[in-house]
Amino acid sequence: MKTYETSPSFAVAKKSRVPLAKIDTQGAETTRKTGRVIGTSARRPVQSSTFSSAL
Amino acid sequence: MTGPLVPFREIVLKVHSRCDLACDHCYIYEHADQSWRTRPKSISDEAISWAARRLAEHASEHTLESVSVILHGGEPLLAGPARLRRVCEELSSALNGIAELDLRIHTNGVQLSPRYLDLFDEFGVRVGISLDGDRAANDRHRLFADGRTSHPLVLRAVDLLRQDRYRHLNLGLLCTIDVRNDPAAVFDALVALDPPAVDFLLPHATWDEPPPRPDGSATAYADWLLAVFDRWTERGRPVPVRLFSSVLSTLSGGPSLTESLGLAPTDLVVIETDGQLEQVDSLKSAYDGAAATGFDVFRNTFDEVAAHPGVRARQLGLAGVSETCRTCPVVRSCGGGLYTHRYRTGDGFDNPSVYCDDLAALVRGVEERAAASLGSPAVAGPDALTAAELELNRHLLALLQDELGGHGHTGWDAAWELANEAERTERGAEALDEVLAGPYARTWLLDASRAAGSGDRGVTDRAARHLAASVAAASVRGRLGLTVPVPTEDGGGFFLPTLGEVRTGWRGPVLVRDTDEGLLVRPEDRGAGAERLIATGPADRPGWLPLRRVGGDGAPVLVLDDLDPRRDCFDGPVAARLTPAGVRTWDARLSAAWALLRAAVPGQAAEAARALTTVTPLVSGPTRAGRHGHGALGLGDEDGAGELALALLRGHRRATFRALAGVTDLYASDGAWEHRLPWGGPEAVPFSRLFAETFERVGAGLLEPRLLDGVPRALASIESAAELTVDGARVLARLRKETAGGARGASG
Numbered sequence: 001m002k003t004y005e006t007s008p009s010f011a012v013a014k015k016s017r018v019p020l021a022k023i024d025t026q027g028a029e030t031t032r033k034t035g036r037v038i039g040t041s042a043r044r045p046v047q048s049s050t051f052s053s054a055l
Numbered sequence: 056m057t058g059p060l061v062p063f064r065e066i067v068l069k070v071h072s073r074c075d076l077a078c079d080h081c082y083i084y085e086h087a088d089q090s091w092r093t094r095p096k097s098i099s100d101e102a103i104s105w106a107a108r109r110l111a112e113h114a115s116e117h118t119l120e121s122v123s124v125i126l127h128g129g130e131p132l133l134a135g136p137a138r139l140r141r142v143c144e145e146l147s148s149a150l151n152g153i154a155e156l157d158l159r160i161h162t163n164g165v166q167l168s169p170r171y172l173d174l175f176d177e178f179g180v181r182v183g184i185s186l187d188g189d190r191a192a193n194d195r196h197r198l199f200a201d202g203r204t205s206h207p208l209v210l211r212a213v214d215l216l217r218q219d220r221y222r223h224l225n226l227g228l229l230c231t232i233d234v235r236n237d238p239a240a241v242f243d244a245l246v247a248l249d250p251p252a253v254d255f256l257l258p259h260a261t262w263d264e265p266p267p268r269p270d271g272s273a274t275a276y277a278d279w280l281l282a283v284f285d286r287w288t289e290r291g292r293p294v295p296v297r298l299f300s301s302v303l304s305t306l307s308g309g310p311s312l313t314e315s316l317g318l319a320p321t322d323l324v325v326i327e328t329d330g331q332l333e334q335v336d337s338l339k340s341a342y343d344g345a346a347a348t349g350f351d352v353f354r355n356t357f358d359e360v361a362a363h364p365g366v367r368a369r370q371l372g373l374a375g376v377s378e379t380c381r382t383c384p385v386v387r388s389c390g391g392g393l394y395t396h397r398y399r400t401g402d403g404f405d406n407p408s409v410y411c412d413d414l415a416a417l418v419r420g421v422e423e424r425a426a427a428s429l430g431s432p433a434v435a436g437p438d439a440l441t442a443a444e445l446e447l448n449r450h451l452l453a454l455l456q457d458e459l460g461g462h463g464h465t466g467w468d469a470a471w472e473l474a475n476e477a478e479r480t481e482r483g484a485e486a487l488d489e490v491l492a493g494p495y496a497r498t499w500l501l502d503a504s505r506a507a508g509s510g511d512r513g514v515t516d517r518a519a520r521h522l523a524a525s526v527a528a529a530s531v532r533g534r535l536g537l538t539v540p541v542p543t544e545d546g547g548g549f550f551l552p553t554l555g556e557v558r559t560g561w562r563g564p565v566l567v568r569d570t571d572e573g574l575l576v577r578p579e580d581r582g583a584g585a586e587r588l589i590a591t592g593p594a595d596r597p598g599w600l601p602l603r604r605v606g607g608d609g610a611p612v613l614v615l616d617d618l619d620p621r622r623d624c625f626d627g628p629v630a631a632r633l634t635p636a637g638v639r640t641w642d643a644r645l646s647a648a649w650a651l652l653r654a655a656v657p658g659q660a661a662e663a664a665r666a667l668t669t670v671t672p673l674v675s676g677p678t679r680a681g682r683h684g685h686g687a688l689g690l691g692d693e694d695g696a697g698e699l700a701l702a703l704l705r706g707h708r709r710a711t712f713r714a715l716a717g718v719t720d721l722y723a724s725d726g727a728w729e730h731r732l733p734w735g736g737p738e739a740v741p742f743s744r745l746f747a748e749t750f751e752r753v754g755a756g757l758l759e760p761r762l763l764d765g766v767p768r769a770l771a772s773i774e775s776a777a778e779l780t781v782d783g784a785r786v787l788a789r790l791r792k793e794t795a796g797g798a799r800g801a802s803g
Contacts, residue, residue: 017488019478020471023453032309033450037497037717038504051067051323052315052393053337054125054161055183055226055252055297 060361061370062117066110066124067325067336070098070134070142076163077200080231080258089343095328097134102330103142105352107149113357114154122150126160126180132167136174143178159183159226163197164212165205172221183226184212186248187233188241195233213248227252227294234267234275238282246293254297255280257315259340262399262409277416284421302421305388307429308720308780316414317390318724320370324360326352332360335369341398368404369394373727379407384777387724389414422781430782431719434789437665440711443718444685445492451500452491452522458507459515466519466542466564473526473539486533490525493553494669494687498621501682516542520549521621528552531569531591538568540579544620555601556618557589574599600632605642610649611664615641615672616687622671625681625689630672641672647696648703656704656757663707678702685714701759708754712747721783722746722776730772733765742778745769746786753790766794 024030049055072094074081098106114122124146126139134142143158150156158180167182175182187193190206197205216225227250230241245253257276260266268275284299301312311317314335325333330352338345348363360366368375376391383389391397392408399406408414433443452474459467477483490496503518520542528551530537541549543565548558557576559565564579573590576598577583589598602619606612616622617632633641652660669687673679678691678699688706693699715721722742729739732748749769756763773779773787 017484019475019484020449020453020456021475023450025450025453025457030450030454033447033718034454034504036720037447037501038451048312049065049123049125049159050312050314050319050321051065051125051335052254052256052313053229054067054127054159055229055254 060358061320061322062119063113063324063357063361064119064122064322066122067127067323068098068106068124068142069128069325069327070126070131070138071129072096072328073133074128074130074163075133075165076130076197076205078196078198080196097138098142098328100141102328102352103145105330106326107145109352109357110146111149111153114150116358119154121155121157123157123159126158130163130166131160132162132171136170139171140174143174143180147178161185161229163205164209167212167215169215172215172224175224176221181224181226182216184209184228186213186228186245187230188236189244192233192236192241192244195236196231217249225251229254229256231256231258232276232279233258234279235269238279239286242283242286246290250294252295252297254313255283257396257410259337259395260409261341261396262406265409273412274416275413276410277413277420280417281420284424288424299421302388302418303425303429306422306781308723311390315393316388318372318387320372321366324357334365335394337393337395340395373724377405377407384775385415385418386777388418426781426784430785433715433718434782434785437662440685440714440718441492441666444714445488447718448491448496448500448684451504455500455503455507455518459518464515464519466523466540467515469540470519470523470526473537474522477526477529477533477535477537482533483529483535486535487526487529489532490528490552494683494685495616495619495621495624496525496552497684498624498682524549525552527567528554531574534569536569538566540564541567550619552619553602553614555591555599558598558600559587603638605638605645605670606649608646609653610646611667613645613667614669616669617672624683625673625679627676628674629689630674633672641690644696644699648699651696651700652704652758659704659754659757663704666711667707678706680706680710680713685710701755704758705751705755708751709747712750715786716743719782720780721786722778723780724778728777730776733768742776746773746783749773750786750790753793757793763794770794
């Protein structure tokens, strides 16, 4: 029952594919990735200090 | 000074104002401000209580998720364990239930012992230590008043922190640069101590008191740091270095990670041992009283300090740097440098940094060294872009599950579980990916993401319907045999993305299962006897309308999508389902246009063929890209193959640029600077528009050379713009390569 022909190439994606349920939705990478299209801005990670005279 | 008030997320609490070392490069004691002489040695009980109260009220008013408190000095350990315990108890108690408390202490390490570390373990206080490198480097400055070295004591402290029982408290090492030290030796000495993080600090200086430059070089500090960068790279980047991470982040379009660099507004306030609220204390290097605000924790709220002109001046981003800096291409990364380093008697802080040449050389040097390892693979070509777009859709779906899942919406929960089940086999994962990569998947994912959290049940209903239909489509594509509950659309049917529409006339949820013979469909509330077999295939059948294909014979085979309810995402209405004759007409028009493209611009035609999967006829207007993912175009009403070929190429370029900008940062701080379009009117446009139009014109100009007029000027503007990131620069390089052949004769 093949009713389709066109399918994009996912060779690049396959290498690093993480199952949906295991995607780290709280991580900075997800925030940055999705923020570009849903309008949330990239912020520095919570709990990273910017004070130059300390870490 | 305008703009919303920026709440403080980082509080530097001075718990002791004296130090047991006498470092000659210390900004507290050795520079312009001498206010330490009149401060209480230790913070008082009253100041501790008020500081905790003010912080809790600030976190509550601004609904801050987390606040960091850095215990600092002088030397904070001199406050003693009892005082430090009191500080930790008061802060923990005040913030309990309001915001997460991230407690840190920064020490010279001399006094650090298990007595302190057990206390820090109890309250989760993480510890950073100052160390300037190997013994020779450290002994240049970090000495006791009688000239004795502190180095062995600091190493002992670091050893303690590396023990298993305290390792989780270890924040790392902070090193102040002295360019007379061997950079590689300093770095190696720090790395030998296995710190979880390192940072390098430029010695505080101003235009009045410039930093030492023993060999006279204007870039001595950049050269030193770049030598460390090279060593860091050579050794496989064994430890994060905050300064480098910040430059790498801003080069890629991300935020700066230290107040020393970047345009991010400051969210930092200092509480002195006497309860006075001060601006960032490196200002003490500028002039006596430079950090003072006149406020204190007893009488004033943090909001009052946040509104202080001195604090606001460091929250203005681009507007807060000097005029010279505002037009500099590296300003996004350097941010004009640390505020203190801009000071000059007479004109205050309205100057570039006294480290300006160093900062520019550092940013450019890091960019040269690291550009190849930065950025997204999506810029490499159509396949990588398609993969990145799929990953974006999958992340949007996972975020939706966070918002909508587990809240009693059985339709969404069931569809999510089935999506997870589909992924358990390679074939299922591939089939689900094929569906989620469809260009119109983005439409519902974005609509649902933007509306999620509104509490509107209709949002979840629509999202659940789309997800269920996507899983059912994946089951068909992968022959997974899943039984999927799918809510029907108002007309009593449902659309299987990338495949076609099932029309049964049944209202309400149906159960859908793919078999070798076709789709078995029945209403969810009826038994197996009600099941109907729907033969799906490339031709219209009772209950089945397939998506049809156009193209072939030299043109790409494309889905002609005139069914997907989510295809209505162009700035104009989409056409209703075409008659077979209408499909044949489009097939012929596209084939003719593609033949022209292949003959005139074979490279562009081949790239477009790899990227395009779907076309959707529109009622009127030009062929264009919509707000969907990569790979689709709306077909307009161009006359003749030549016009359509050009429109296809322009649409493809526009869709590609939009897709690239959706998966990576081609630019940052868009809108902060004004640009002019060489082919447009006098009005200013943001960088994004200049870049997008140039991208489109370069691609289409290969077919229609008049579009290349002005492109060389546009490329030059893009190249010198501060907004450009490393990925933006890669796209620019591609445009230059494309124009190298096609732009000959074009006027700039």
